[in-house]
Amino acid sequence: MSDKISAKSNPDVELQAIALRGSDRDYQALAINLTLPEICPKAMCELEIPAELDWQQGVILYGQAPIWLYSYLVERYQDALWVGCYDIREKAVVVVKSSVPEWQPGDTIPIIPNNVPGAAILVGGPPESGKSVLSNALRVGVLGKRADVQVYLHRANWDGEGNHTYETLDSELVARLRKENNVKLHHHPNANELIGRYFGYHAKATENIRKVMDLALFDVGGVPDPVKTPVVEQCSHYIVISRYPDKVQEWHDLCGEKLKPLAVIHSVQEERLEVLQTEPFLEIVAGPWKRESPRSVPDVLLQAVLKLLP
Template identity: 50%
Template sequence: MVAPPSIRLASQSEVKLQVITLLANHKPCQTLVIDLLAPLRCIQPDALESLSLPDTLDLQQEVIIFGSAPIWLYACLIDQCRSAPWVATYDLRTQSAVVVCSHTSQYVPGDAIQLELNQVAQPAILIGGPPKSGKSVFSHALQRHLVQRQFNLKTHIYRANWDGEGNHTYETENTDLVEQLRRENNFKLHHQDESDAKIQEFFRNRAAEAEKIRRVIDLTLVDVGGIPDPIKLPVVEQCTHYIVISRDPNRIKAWQTLCSPSLTPLIIIHSVLEERLEIVRTEPYLEVIAGPWIRGQECHVPEPLLEKVMSVVQPDAIESS
């Protein structure tokens, strides 16, 4: 990625827009990158009032929109760029730009343009543990604290399971809507015909997506669900480190067995319901008793855990942020 020297802020408090170049089908393509200066859940629609495109964006050329942002922000940017020959949005899982509007015969809406990203695969941390231990809550809190701690560090929670939960589950206060989305998007593959073959294919596909995500994101947090099943090994092997969080000490070993052949242990968390931080050991991995990790409550990730996670981030990612 090559960024021009001039960058204009669209909103000094919430959104930064930057023009860079990405290679698509072996040709340079103008790309509008969205950086949120506040956490995603803190961005408000009134940010659109001061939103303006950078002076360096040329609407006589194609525009690829790249970055994590609310749908309404994407809709506004697509509308502002609609006079360009074509506009596409980046799909992280496939490393392609999906055309959403076009005035040319070269591409039509729905076309996927493969992007070429030269960045080597960056670290990925598998976060495992039995159900009801706070794994997903911890993952979301960790990602939020990392962004707050290291400005512009590109992080992503990749939920490689079919339970219907996603990052939206922890970014909305509408619990009824969350539950509705969870039910509608729970594939329940284990209840379908030819379930074994479908589950194997599912995790092979998730592994391929995880590898592509690692070539864009500085640090990927991977959630593979609550069961340490060897069928998940394709995804496990796309990670570099692992964290286990469990309310039951007897269920940690199974996760260590699943991860140990290929991943480096990073943190073991004995999950508790009271506010607590007790360091059990620091080597060869950090082991702590910590909590609480309860959905709907503000969760604080203690500094020793953040320090341990940041230790796996590549130095150039920290310098660029």
């Protein structure tokens, strides 16, 4: 995807000057790599500007980072001719600030990926089993072991959850954001049409994400509906987490012919870890998976995921 030029680092964030390949030429970019799964705002004060950045060009901000860090970097790099942010879902750069007529805010620049698609794990299972908690724990766990890789968690469901759900101590704010962003497409008069378009969009986003990430995790909600097949077809592996043993087969039916099973987790409310089998896929009993006190990923599961990384 990119050609590494050099690196500057501090304990929380590593910035790299890289080149992203466009349809007409290479573009200067700044890759944002978090060396910790979670960073605090003081990281803004510790960042160093890579010396080789050319201020007579535009600068693309590339990587997964908090909105406040992106806002800070847009302001800090205002001396560049223009500043854009890479949208992984659209596989394009969106210009957000410019002092030249060539590019205006809102313009997009297609980026051509050139790496082999990364592994993509679909996480499925019935409601209240711990899908979202597990997905975030996997993201944190993988980054804790391999800070050198790019990991992306994409939520292809409309329940209003996001990484912010697990990265703030303000439970009231979390509840408000979930409520405000839960769009409930299935309650809409033309639900079938909207849901079909919704998963069609996320299938394309999944394809684009895999082209630039080493590992992508996809939370597709709690119903094994065939309408989600376009997203399923863009993944490579799947994990089922279920508190109901009789619901596991439904997810095998949805994913099994298209993807490789990585793990089945029988979710329980008590503190427990029991390995039932390791072949042909990992099967464990594990818990609890609670949003208010998320647990770390069992090492046997984390190791299975790490084997998918380059």
